[in-house]
Amino acid sequence: MSTRTSPGRPGPHPHGWPRALGAVLAGLLAMGAVAALGLWAAGAGDLPGGAFPRVVTAVMVTAVGGSVDVSGAAGDLIGAEADLTVMPLSVTLTGALVIGRGFLRPLRRRAVAGLPGLAGWAGRIAALWLCALLGLAFAARHTFEVSLGEGLLDDLGDLFGLSPTVGFAADVPLTVLFGLLWLAGVLLLAVLVTRGVPLPGRLSRLGTAVRPAASAVLLLLLACVAAGAVAALVVAATRGHPARTLAVLLLGLPNLVWPALTIGLGATWDGQVDGPFALPMPHLLDEVLRAPDAAALNLGTLAERDGRVWWLPVAAGVLLLAAGWLTAVRSRPRTPARHNAVRLAVALAMAALMVCLAARVFAHGLSVLGIGDLSAGLSGHLFLRPRLWSTVGLAALWGGLAGLLGTPLARWTGRRTGR
Template identity: 50%
Template structure:
């Protein structure tokens, strides 16, 4: 091949390099998730778990981070029966994995001028295949059971003879984890391709991407800024508290859960749920107080109920309004030529609605455990001998509110950004030009 041959005719990734590229994406994504999960669990005190449970717990955390499911079980023969379940996404682990996976996937594609649809499909399929293999390995490691001591050697020996030694265990659900984990990967790659300005998409996909990209990039930026702001607040809080390890554990495990919940509350969205007993899932004290006020029933978590516990919560409304106005301005500045105010408003409305849908699904929490002794009590009853944390979004209302915010701020942002225009260069990247009156001396 001549060194002067145009880039458009060069192969993007040959078969060997393509598999290496896919392997690098998968290894990088899972490696960072394992590291972040390990740090968070270590800070939370999981290193003290008995019988070598730390490594399986790390694997289970990664499984939940990519949307998989982990089943909990345990019991003590005929003496006791337990029932437990957990549905929660550790979004710090998930976000770290998503960012690294997207970067590793896009980076080799940016230096080429042409990427055909077939070649892009092959790249995605290679990555997906290796991703499933890695998921199966993680699922195999996310399995553990260990016995609990009664604290007395004599009682432990009796329990062992009677076959009633208390046990607690967990295992990842293979089919559900592989399916949802693969969907997680495809959503991450889709968002990465939608917001990237330097990857040469196939000609059929370039126009839709140019339409979607400005609003999508603006909303992604809003969500990341919220996480960064929450991290700064958490670090300042950790520096002033004696239990800094617990605060840092939240940073490495569930910081985006709280940051994006705050964003949704600021937009007017609401969740319902409760906290009963002691589950061990860390959350800010005002949030916990709201969820404990319902007694035996669920309560509504919204900006008003949170403000009754902490008056500073009204600042969430101000923060959300400012963030959405900036998103509308940024999206309008990068809009394709000829995009009017109404189109900019509709695009940001749809993007904000999609973002809120993801936030609602990702902040969904359902964790509970129950215990029955000698047949007395119901293991599915989380009162008394159990506990539960439930936080379920009102999705329809939340998505509608986000769409309304997107429409209004998209229109206002377009009005403010009107003097600037964006045009698409010959290589598919954005080029900025500032609207000026025509020069009367020009022909």
């Protein structure tokens, strides 16, 4: 006896636990591989006490919004403290793309994704992701000894028998909370930007209005990452420092190119570097941030040191015009230009808000008695934060303009191609 399956409908248990487990495991493996390669390129493979696997796990925790506390001590005379707030967005983006693809793959085979089925499928992935978050949070902890080096600190250590230690541990409740919120955002965004997944009932109208602009902005952000990767590879091939460049690519490329996109739109970020931080960053950015007071990062301050920065608004304009054209092409025929403008303005403003929240950096390093550093790579002070509402407002303004210009451009190209 044979079982027939109607067209557009999957076979039995299309959204079962094995598929959900495969999607979650694929995302974890991809994130772990990117984090491990990036940390290895940054020199973390030489960490003492076999800390490397634990550090990889900690990077994965921070990539999904989790929190990792760093601390250290050596008796009563030596204390150490550190605070590090940064999301390695290359790892974040990798996990989002892989898990989103795993979530969408079985949905593409259905004629209509019903709400109960969609919720059940997302619930299976969320349940397994919760188990993975708990495992990551409990594994992301380690304590290892740190050498005091030579000189006064070494003599003090020998005199008092001190062995400085540095440890880190993930905050389990916060990791679970923000990790689940991160997953919810990934799954929601995957449904909103994918045209191949039909939505039921009233949600289909929402998808018709939201998807063209949302997918155009997502492709805009991915295009920025791709362009940044090409530029980084060219720099590595022509100017050396391949390991440093690879570390930037695999750990924090979106942390650089997405703020650069907002700067190209006219936004300003404030930041400062004080101390011998070993965080990988472009020379121009490091040069501007190493100032006695907080420095403003915008087109003017960056162009004072490198005139090529003026290519940023040109590139941003081209990408925005392409996003406006794509929004109009994917919208219903004869959609008014003002509708496309409003939708693209909202989508780009939301993307700018996400970049502002995710790309912020704050680091306060380890110190010993105020007269030395436990680690040259973690000492000092660093921060980078956006001027939030002006950045979001500029994104909305330029998104609306791109939507207005993209609609007639799409109609003109349609007439030229006969479509």
